[in-house]
Amino acid sequence: MKRFWAWGAxxxxxxxxxxxxxxxxxxxxxxxxxxxSFDAYAKVLGDTRFQETFSYSVTLALxxxxxxxxxxxxxxxWVRLKLPFLRxxxxxxxxLPLVIPAIVVVFGYIRLYNTSSWLPLTGTALGTDVLLVAxxxxxxxxxxxxxxxxxxxxxxxTTLTEAAQSLGAGWFTIITRIILPNVLVAVLSGAFLTFAIxxxxxxxxxxxxxxxxxxxxxxLGANRAYEPAALAVIAFAxxxxxxxxxxxVSRFQKSAQRxx
Amino acid sequence: xxxxxxxxxxxxxxxxxxxxxxxxxxxxxVFVLLFLIMPTMxxxxxxxxxxDGSFTFSNIGNLFTPSILAAYGISIRISMASAFFGCLxxxxxxxxxxxxGLPRAIRGPLMTFSGxxxxxxxxxxxxxxxxxxxxxxxxxxxxxSELGINLRMLGFNLLSFWGLTLTxxxxxxxxxxxxxxxxxxxxxxxxxEAASILGATNAQYWRMVALPILTxxxxxxxxxxxxxxxxxxxxAIALTGSSLSIVPILLFAQIRGDVLGDPHLGxxxxxxxxxxxxxxxxxxxxxxxxxxxxxx
Numbered sequence: 001m002k003r004f005w006a007w008g009a010x011x012x013x014x015x016x017x018x019x020x021x022x023x024x025x026x027x028x029x030x031x032x033x034x035x036x037s038f039d040a041y042a043k044v045l046g047d048t049r050f051q052e053t054f055s056y057s058v059t060l061a062l063x064x065x066x067x068x069x070x071x072x073x074x075x076x077x078w079v080r081l082k083l084p085f086l087r088x089x090x091x092x093x094x095x096l097p098l099v100i101p102a103i104v105v106v107f108g109y110i111r112l113y114n115t116s117s118w119l120p121l122t123g124t125a126l127g128t129d130v131l132l133v134a135x136x137x138x139x140x141x142x143x144x145x146x147x148x149x150x151x152x153x154x155x156x157x158t159t160l161t162e163a164a165q166s167l168g169a170g171w172f173t174i175i176t177r178i179i180l181p182n183v184l185v186a187v188l189s190g191a192f193l194t195f196a197i198x199x200x201x202x203x204x205x206x207x208x209x210x211x212x213x214x215x216x217x218x219x220l221g222a223n224r225a226y227e228p229a230a231l232a233v234i235a236f237a238x239x240x241x242x243x244x245x246x247x248x249v250s251r252f253q254k255s256a257q258r259x260x
Numbered sequence: 261x262x263x264x265x266x267x268x269x270x271x272x273x274x275x276x277x278x279x280x281x282x283x284x285x286x287x288x289x290v291f292v293l294l295f296l297i298m299p300t301m302x303x304x305x306x307x308x309x310x311x312d313g314s315f316t317f318s319n320i321g322n323l324f325t326p327s328i329l330a331a332y333g334i335s336i337r338i339s340m341a342s343a344f345f346g347c348l349x350x351x352x353x354x355x356x357x358x359x360x361g362l363p364r365a366i367r368g369p370l371m372t373f374s375g376x377x378x379x380x381x382x383x384x385x386x387x388x389x390x391x392x393x394x395x396x397x398x399x400x401x402x403x404x405s406e407l408g409i410n411l412r413m414l415g416f417n418l419l420s421f422w423g424l425t426l427t428x429x430x431x432x433x434x435x436x437x438x439x440x441x442x443x444x445x446x447x448x449x450x451x452x453e454a455a456s457i458l459g460a461t462n463a464q465y466w467r468m469v470a471l472p473i474l475t476x477x478x479x480x481x482x483x484x485x486x487x488x489x490x491x492x493x494x495x496a497i498a499l500t501g502s503s504l505s506i507v508p509i510l511l512f513a514q515i516r517g518d519v520l521g522d523p524h525l526g527x528x529x530x531x532x533x534x535x536x537x538x539x540x541x542x543x544x545x546x547x548x549x550x551x552x553x554x555x556x
Contacts, residue, residue, distance in 0.1 A: 003360060003361045003362070005356070005360065006356035006357070006359075006360025006361060006362050007356075007360075007362065009352050009353060009355075009356040009360070010353060010356050010357065010360075010362065010366070013349060013352070013353040013356075013433070016349075016429070016430075016433070017373070017377060017430070017433075017434075019392055019398070019399060020388040020389055020391075020392045020393075020430065021388065022392075022398065023388060023389075023391045023392025023393075023397055023398035023399065024387060024388040024391040024392065026391070026398050027391035027392075027397070027398060028391070071287060071288055071291055072288075074284070074287070075284070075285055075287070075288040078284035078285055079284075079285065082281045082284060083281060083282075083284070083285065086285070090285070090288075093292055093296075095541075095545075096296060097296065098487075098541065099487070099534075099537055099538055099541040100296070100300050100534055100537070101490075101491035101493075101508070101533050101534070101537055102491070102493070103491070103493050103508055103511055103512060103515075103530070103533075104300065104303055104511075104530045104533055104534055105295075105296065105299055105300065106299075106515075107299075107303055107511070107515050107526070107530050108298070108299020108300055108301075108302045108303050109295075109299050110515065111299075111302050111303070111306065112298060112299050112302045131295075134291070134294070134295040135295065137291070137295070138292075138295055138296050193379075196379055197379070200382050200383060200384060201382070201494075202382055202383050202493070202494035202497070202498070203493045203494055203512070206512075207512070207515055207516070214382065214383055214494065217383040217384065217387075217498070218383050218494070218497065218498050221383065221386070221387055221390075221498055222501065228387040228390070228391075229387055229388075229391045231384065231387065232384040232385075232387035232388045232391070235380075235383075235384035236376075236380055236384060236388075239376055239379050239380050240376050243372065243375045243376045243379065244372075246375075247372060
């Protein structure tokens, strides 16, 4: 009896999640009247605006990952090694982007870095891109920091550092050739999640007026019928792919660690 | 946030070396200061300033006009409703899988799917729901043609309070599942056995043992889901355009084109958002610390 209710609860829950996915897939295939076709996908993928905005967002996502890794890995390492009493405070700071809504942060950017300020980043396209990458780095910070810090917990940072130093390694060598390879799986997990967050982000890109994928989707959604559903399917596939890759690399790590 | 091991007073020799140590976190500190703390402080300070820069409470006072209060009201109610049902349904699903005797093989895929679905927010999510429950959506058309039920005649509209709540639930429920499953795993078998040896029924066990232990986790997650829904901008804009006046949409329009006609009222509006999500997250952090006592 208990199992019956459990199955019932699970199936109703699953229906709620599967029906919208069926709905969007079904809708995306119905562009040609009466038959299922991939017309909507062909139209979306052939659109130059799609290609431009999508590659722009991919570039930004990769830059965000780079900045995030360069910022988070040395910091998390240094805090564990030299300033352990700061850890709770750093952790608190990294959680702040979850507390302060993205729309408020970007509002602050627009007011603080406008053309008449001390650092007029919003004045040029390049400056605005810098601002957008910084904003995305902040959005991804809670996930990136947590992933890397958890990864660092599994290795003996002090011993590794001392061993490397006694062999004559400098700080740069230690971080790039000792620490980074050891937390690579954690970094990759954070990177894939960052990618999934950045690729479809709307609020920051829209308010900073940059031609990113999120605002493109929103504009298309306001004007077209079938193409948005195709975009939703594509976006869902990307999210699924990123999360799938996280599973894959963490499983890879588990099997690599077993013989030790 | 309190440090588990309070910093001991540094010895004089250590204090001499200290500045070099701190250099290591300088890039991080500068970055966070430039792109998180200072922009936020700009908004917070701006909420208490007149256009000429002098201090005032009048911006905050101007928030208490009927249209802005209504926006906060509907935002808070949508966030409450989606957090409440998200907790309820997410808890039910997690309990069914962890305690309901379902095969263990379900858990891995369910957790993976929850990870995906809780990140599937924003513009595409709105499209998925429009294609499903919108005027010509999959379910709407199916109910109309096969069963003769007209959702619109029944008063259902996707671009409304319940429509938005229903859409938010798509990422709220999985988030609840992700957070509450470890807590349910933390319920030790020994506690149930001890309770039943002492003569407790199943209902008594839940009422007097399991639920009190889980309450901080559940309430904490409720606060987190609330903040999550309150700050959601993209889903709401892609779904409703600007037809539903909730705080994030109002703020979005204000940043784009100063619809309130007073830049400092915009600061106050944003400050109000920080206050609401700040309270919700403080509750979450405090309750999580309490619930972790039982999860060792």
